[in-house]
Amino acid sequence: xxxxxxxxxxxxxxxxxxxxxxxxxxxxxxxxxxxxxxxxxxxxxxxxxxxxxxxxxxxxxxxxxxxxxxxxxxxxxxxxxxxxxxxxxxxxxxxxxxxxxxxxxxxxxxxxxxxxxxxxxxxxxxxxxxxxxxxxxxxxxxxxxxxxxxxxxxxxxxxxxxxxxxxxxxxxxxxxxxxxxxxxxxxxxxxxxxxxxxxxxxxxxxxxxxxxxxxxxxxxxxxxxxxxxxxxxxxxxxxxxxxxxxxxxxxxxxxxxxxxxxxxxxxxxxxxxxxxxxxxxxxxxxxxxxxxxxxxxxxxxxxxxxxxxxxxxxxxx
Amino acid sequence: xxxxxxxxxxxxxxxxxxxxxxxxxxxxxxxxxxxxxxxxxxxxxxxxxxxxxxxxxxxxxxxxxxxxxxxxxxxxxxxxxxxxxxxxxxxxxxxxxxxxxxxxxxxxxxxxxxxxxxxxxxxx
Numbered sequence: 001x002x003x004x005x006x007x008x009x010x011x012x013x014x015x016x017x018x019x020x021x022x023x024x025x026x027x028x029x030x031x032x033x034x035x036x037x038x039x040x041x042x043x044x045x046x047x048x049x050x051x052x053x054x055x056x057x058x059x060x061x062x063x064x065x066x067x068x069x070x071x072x073x074x075x076x077x078x079x080x081x082x083x084x085x086x087x088x089x090x091x092x093x094x095x096x097x098x099x100x101x102x103x104x105x106x107x108x109x110x111x112x113x114x115x116x117x118x119x120x121x122x123x124x125x126x127x128x129x130x131x132x133x134x135x136x137x138x139x140x141x142x143x144x145x146x147x148x149x150x151x152x153x154x155x156x157x158x159x160x161x162x163x164x165x166x167x168x169x170x171x172x173x174x175x176x177x178x179x180x181x182x183x184x185x186x187x188x189x190x191x192x193x194x195x196x197x198x199x200x201x202x203x204x205x206x207x208x209x210x211x212x213x214x215x216x217x218x219x220x221x222x223x224x225x226x227x228x229x230x231x232x233x234x235x236x237x238x239x240x241x242x243x244x245x246x247x248x249x250x251x252x253x254x255x256x257x258x259x260x261x262x263x264x265x266x267x268x269x270x271x272x273x274x275x276x277x278x279x280x281x282x283x284x285x286x287x288x289x290x291x292x293x294x295x296x297x298x299x300x301x302x303x304x305x306x307x308x309x310x311x312x313x314x315x316x317x
Numbered sequence: 318x319x320x321x322x323x324x325x326x327x328x329x330x331x332x333x334x335x336x337x338x339x340x341x342x343x344x345x346x347x348x349x350x351x352x353x354x355x356x357x358x359x360x361x362x363x364x365x366x367x368x369x370x371x372x373x374x375x376x377x378x379x380x381x382x383x384x385x386x387x388x389x390x391x392x393x394x395x396x397x398x399x400x401x402x403x404x405x406x407x408x409x410x411x412x413x414x415x416x417x418x419x420x421x422x423x424x425x426x427x428x429x430x431x432x433x434x435x436x437x438x439x440x441x
Contacts, residue, residue: 106390107387
């Protein structure tokens with residue numbers, strides 16, 4: 001795994017490098033500033049597999065660097081782990097909104113570092129599949145052999161407002177149970193997703209999700225939220241406690257956005273995606289749940305609107 | 318107060334292994350103590366007598382941030398802890414930093430405690 005570590009503090013780099021070495025990660029390049037990092041990214045003969053950025057650096061901050069890097073096509077999906085002593089919600093929100101995949105706090109804990117690097121390695125494997133998917137989309141080929149699992153989350157090509165599902169989970173884990181009480185989530189479910197999956201090609205299914213993602217992005221333009229595709233035709237969004245748009249109104253706006261593509265679906269003899277938006281899911285005060293369970297709860301509420309009866313959310317997949 | 322943090326064996330080596338590999342960083346940290354004390358003192362004077370207390374306090378926070386980021390990992394627990402408190406007192410209260418009284422009553426005592434702790438490391 002080829003890693004780029006960016007931090008302006010030589011002492012911290014003196015701690016990080018041996019710790020990575022102890023994990024068997026010796027192929028580490030260092031940069032002391034955002035500018036130097038951008039130069040090294042551009043200059044690398046072979047792309048880096050994982051990027052570790054200090055959040056608070058003089059000049060270009062880690063957040064600004066993250067924004068720059070996400071605009072480089074080669075690094076659009078590369079795992080970016082923010083390393084920082086800042087644990088305030090504002091810093092966490094900014095980091096994930098800028099495209100960070102994960103967040104680790106200083107002082108470094110070797111066990112935590114090992115877990116985060118392990119997560120980055122898993123992402124890297126998944127991304128080799130996604131990268132091939134995106135490459136094929138960029139080539140706009142009509143005959144594409146892609147393999148998409150109906151139930152699994154994957155990044156939707158072109159879903160600019162979306163983050164990866166794993167990044168959304170990491171974001172909630174960073175917020176922790178205490179701050180979850182001011183956070184809510186809601187699901188957006190494609191009612192006929194499974195039917196569509198069976199009738200369409202995998203490419204057609206991904207294209208349909210892209211249309212839905214585009215309609216969602218248009219409908220929630222003014223909302224502050226983080227969204228991801230959760231698999232099985234479900235999207236999930238995390239908001240700060242409330243949503244300024246009514247659920248019914250939001251559902252109508254998304255459905256209306258999809259109607260714009262109706263002629264294409266009709267031409268391909270495919271059903272038009274039917275959208276259901278779930279009620280807001282909130283964390284219970286009466287139990288110590290994993291913060292990420294709110295995502296399952298939100299998806300379940302959206303799905304229960306299609307099925308007519310709510311499923312117990314703790315049994316959600 | 319010094320002594321390296323226990324790292325466990327899961328990272329590929331036991332505590333002794335990490336102690337040895339982190340020794341260069343620990344030496345670097347120690348080597349910077351005098352320089353950082355002098356920088357803190359210089360910025361403290363600028364905050365007290367200068368025209369832009371917020372800018373100078375941000376520089377104090379930058380140094381404290383660096384110390385808190387590695388202090389505990391390198392075994393300087395109390396130094397790291399005091400530096401973290403100072404860093405947060407500034408970065409999470411930037412608006413208050415324009416008020417000289419905020420520095421005098423809140424930030425300066427924290428800075429003084431950190432300076433005393435850092436000076437004690439010079440005696441070890």
